[in-house]
Amino acid sequence: MPQSFEDFKLNRQILNAVADAGYTIPTPIQEKAIMPILSGQDIMGVAQTGTGKTAAFVLPILMKLKYAQGIDPRALIIAPTRELAMQIEENIRTFAKFTDLRTVVIYGGLGPKTQIAELKKGVDILVATPGRFLDLYLAGHINTQYISFMVMDEADKMMDMGFIGSIHRILEVVPRKRQNLLFSATMSELVHKISGDFLKHPTVIEVSAQATPAQTISQSLYHVPNLKTKLNLLQHLLKQDEEVKRLIIFCKTKTVADNIFHFLEKRYGAKEVRVIHANKGQNTRINSINAFKEGEVRILVATDVASRGLDVSNVSHVINFDVPIIIEDYVHRIGRTGRAFQSGDAITFCSPAEEYYVSRIEKLIRQQIPVFNIPEGVFIEETPYEERQNIAKDVDMQKRKDDPDFKGAFHEKKAKNIGNAKPVKATSLHNNKPGAARRKKSPKFDAVHKKDRKRK
Structure with a gap:
């Protein structure tokens, strides 16, 4: 197996860029993927985030393209989110800095004028989200005739996002004769389906059991009764300020993310904390991520929009304030820490309504998450009535998923009340007819109607 990047027989420009970026030893996915890609094979790579898989496909593509040529793209990299697309483009620029190869990234959320202008200047490697690629292709701004490499990154997220x-429309407009690379952290049924349409006799590369978190990540789980206690626990953990150097807090909804942001902003000030989610403008999100990367901001509150494609070194802690409902997102969330051989802590808060998803996550990652008691200094709040009702409804719904015959606590209570109720006197069907009520009150009713019928 290759012991250094020199063993891959990459050209000197690429090797110098790799050295400048501070990389010395290839990661397992790079060891296994680079040589088969260089030899022209289709690849299906299964690897968790933070393992260096972007470099695993970028380096051999740079080597095979060699130099700038024409104005139309020769390599197409499809990514599910704009954050991931931007991260891939940043990696390409890092490794291609001593070559004349040109890269352009296109994604939604911004007007297309600037992106169209960049495409017209000429491009060798095009990084794109699916929607924006199709928009610009259909408008005649992208010529796919010369594409010889196609990469689908984070294929599982692509399927989750619908x-x-x-993807099938993109496959119809790119040349049939091309090299295909697919990378995913998990292998769902949909990923298997798209891989069958996309890859030809692929070499399967799996660096660890699929969906297994990196070994450098220390996981912990706290069972917390309600939202207010989650906030108390978060506040307690943040008292260990020296240990928490750079933190990402993941939330299920935009509302919760905003509430946590305001909660932390009062304590630490706006300079220490930022929030990103789908309602934030693209420029705001980019600025927040860059400030976090550069160390200007210590805490980033985010929804799952940022769990993939956020490549930040030295993230010491990830806190799952909410357990993700899409269980595969757990691997991607905690993969923001413990990157590139560094250690990290991933802490999850679990309410009674979220225990179902934790059990499914543990089956997915094939390991139990260590459970810790809530520290003594954390005040455990009483669960409000409305929250208690919502938790009970969620638990009932989860039980129905596993057992379709399960009727739920509410149904059982209702059935019990019906069983104890007094029998109701049966009424004849004609009582529901129009005029039935008036007949009882007025004996003249029928006589009047008989006269009317005779007149007719």
């Missing part, structure tokens, strides 16, 4: 139709 891009399977867009």
Whole structure:
């Protein structure tokens, strides 16, 4: 197996860029993927985030493209989110800095004028989200005739986000003769389906059991009764300020993310904390991520929009304030820490309504998450009535998923009340007819109607 990047027989420009970026030893996915890609094979790579898989496909593509040529793209990299697309483009620029190869990234959320202008200047490697690629292709701004490499990164997220139709449309407009690379952290049924349409006799590369978190990540789980206690626990953990050097807090919804941001902003000030989610403008999100990367901001509160494609070194802690409902997102969330051989802590808060998802996550990652008691200094709040009701409803719904015959606590209570109720006197069907009530009150009712019928 290659012991250094020199063993891959990459050209000197690429090797110098790798050295400048501070990389010395290839990661397992790079060891296994680079040589087969260089030899022209289709690849299906299964690897968790933070393992260096972007470099695993970028380096051999740079080597095979060699130098700038023409104005149309020769390599197409499809990514599910704009954050991931931007991260891939940043990696390409890092490794291609001593070559004349040109890269352009296109994604939604911004007007297309600037992106169209960049494409017209000429491009060798095009990084794109599916929707924006199709928009610009259909408008005649992208010529796919010369594409010889196609990469689908984070294929599982692509399927989760409903891009399977867009991917099939893209496959219809790119040349059939090309080299295909697919990378995913998990292998769902949809990923298997798209890989069958996309890859030809692929070499399967799996650096660890699929969906297994990196070994450098220390995981912990706290069972917390309610939202207010979660906030108390978060506040307690943040008292260990020296240990928490750089933190990402993941939330299920935009509302919760905003509430946590305001809660932390009061304590630490706006300079220490930022929040990113789908309602934030693209420029705001980019600025927040850059400030976090550069160390200007210590705490980033985010929804799952940022769990993939956020490549930040030295993230010491990840806190799952909410357990993700899409269980595969757990691996991607905690993969923001413990990157590139560094250690990190991933802490999860679990309410009674979220225990179901934790059990499914543990089956997915094939390991139990160590459970810790809530520290003594944390005040455990009483669960408000409305929150208690919502938790009970969620638990009932989860039980129905596993057992379709399960009727739920509410149904059982209702059935019990019906069983104890007094029998109701049966009424004849004609009582429901129009005029039935008036007949009882007025004996003249029928006589009047008989006269009317005779007149007719």
